[in-house]
Amino acid sequence: MLVDLSIGMSIAARPQYLETPVSDSVNRQFILTRRPAGLPTPEDVVRRETPIPEPGEGEIVIRNLYMSLDPAIRGWMSDEPSYLPPIPLGSPVWATTIGRVVASNSPDFSVGDIALGLNGWEDYSVSSAEAATRLEDTMGLPLTNFLSILGATGMTSYFGMVDVGKPRAGETLLVSGAAGAVGSVSGQIGKILGCRVVGIAGGEDKCRWVVDECGFDDVIDYKACDDLTAAIAEKCPDGVDIYWENVGGEMLDAVLMNLAERARIVFCGWISTYNDVEKRPGPKNMWQILAKSARMEGFLVSSYVAQFPEGIAAMGQWLMEGKIHFNEQVVDDLDNALDAFHMLFDGRNTGKLIVNIGDFDD
């Protein structure tokens, strides 16, 4: 897939990582060695060093520069049936990475090309050329943007809101995980499309950021809240027309009690459950989906890959107009990947979490 970002952005200086020589002689990898119970430990995800791989027929080798850490990766580590087969034991943990092609056995890629794809927690990934996306023009934007606002994360917000939530002006949108990489952008898209937007986030700093920087109309600090059902009722007095579901568990139950007629629940994720050791029962208040003629709908950003150019163009336009604010939290060095991954679940993360694999300065 070619990504065309003809949105007239000014071209900044060529970033330094494009000049950085690749001199490493080993390939650090984080291998899934057993299914985690709860948060993955260094015994579940083991660091090892292997030789730099060679490409097979039709394959390329990518020197990974940045990788995206997402809550969904925790699900891929489990063997519960889901939308992807589980990460095989003995394989590197998966992540979307962006990097430079250092060897190619494909006419579609040349050494030096920037390649994006679902690869591993590793310095070097071997990928089939078909599975990789070449980035024609980075327009001087930081490469990290293509893992965040212009990558799968931003596209999750865009297509989940536009195609699944289908907001109408004047509706009330409630966003859980509102300080997260997806939730913060989903809420801002809701604002652009005319909704009154209320977020749910944990802690004063996150709540302030959601309102002051992202422009949400209101926010609920679930950590400072005894009765979330009542808090939602107070902040959404006409009921919730669209709920952006990132969290699950008791939060979903509280929202269900506040649905407006014909509400839509955009089922994006259930971060509260990903580290459960036993599968927990579903929400108690699901009857409200019938009572309110509501709809709960799941979606996968991977279904929209062919439409990414449309989403990237829209998002790029909104960025240029200053309508979308986003935050990237970049952790240096692949060696810190596992601790960084924990940040997604323990409240230390705000915005899109990215690992700078080789500790490049750009």
Add this chain to the structure above:
Amino acid sequence: MLVDLSIGMSIAARPQYLETPVSDSVNRQFILTRRPAGLPTPEDVVRRETPIPEPGEGEIVIRNLYMSLDPAIRGWMSDEPSYLPPIPLGSPVWATTIGRVVASNSPDFSVGDIALGLNGWEDYSVSSAEAATRLEDTMGLPLTNFLSILGATGMTSYFGMVDVGKPRAGETLLVSGAAGAVGSVSGQIGKILGCRVVGIAGGEDKCRWVVDECGFDDVIDYKACDDLTAAIAEKCPDGVDIYWENVGGEMLDAVLMNLAERARIVFCGWISTYNDVEKRPGPKNMWQILAKSARMEGFLVSSYVAQFPEGIAAMGQWLMEGKIHFNEQVVDDLDNALDAFHMLFDGRNTGKLIVNIGDFDD
């Protein structure tokens, strides 16, 4: 609302109930005196006798002839938040009835008119004229048909399938409660619209009826089945594209594990939960809604009242063409109403359950 059934049906002899003199001097009523825990008992729903009521301004008095018993009534007896306020304690239990107007203080109704509406478990109901529907022409059909296939029950199947399920030819439709008044018709509509239709019912007799009379392609006897998840996988090898949800509980969990991509769950009811004393947790496998980009959508037949003429015309056409089979189970005498209501939950009911209030012979 006027119901026009211009579908060319032959006019049968005028049924006898229209001639039956109303000579009763008391009004038998079944009063909800407390919220039931589990199945309602004669202590929860108490029979009493009151004088025949008089109509107030703009009101009519209906001599009820038949009433519809539906699982949803059990929900209305509880005070859990739902789509209707709970039946007030001290009031007759609600039901849709059809009867004859015996007194009118409204220009819209004359004595002798046939009136349909949400009334009570009672011989005589007072209704505002606005809340009642006058049946212009019964076309010689049994009045009971207007509580079953041409009434809210049939319209539930029609609009739930056509507007919510939106079947496409070749899809697999799985129907729970397949021998019930709604499920049996929903499955047949799916057949008409080109689906492969599999039912779930309890017991050999019901299963035979679903296949032999209603023309389902296959059926699962959940009572004779150790592993419902595996049974569904066997009968629906390409997955379930549409699930007609009447039951809830473990059955829903088994279906969730068998969803096809972009499946639709038409959330019509949860009969397995209506007599629960404590609210039970929701399904464990709801994650599959995300994993399969599926959709669960609730609906209420009351939302479609303005479109009933369209639904009745379509259903009437299919009836004439012999494409829809249905069954009415008529229990004589209002005095048997509570026992009859239990039949909905203990497996004794097949087809639409109706009480012949006054034991009329038509």
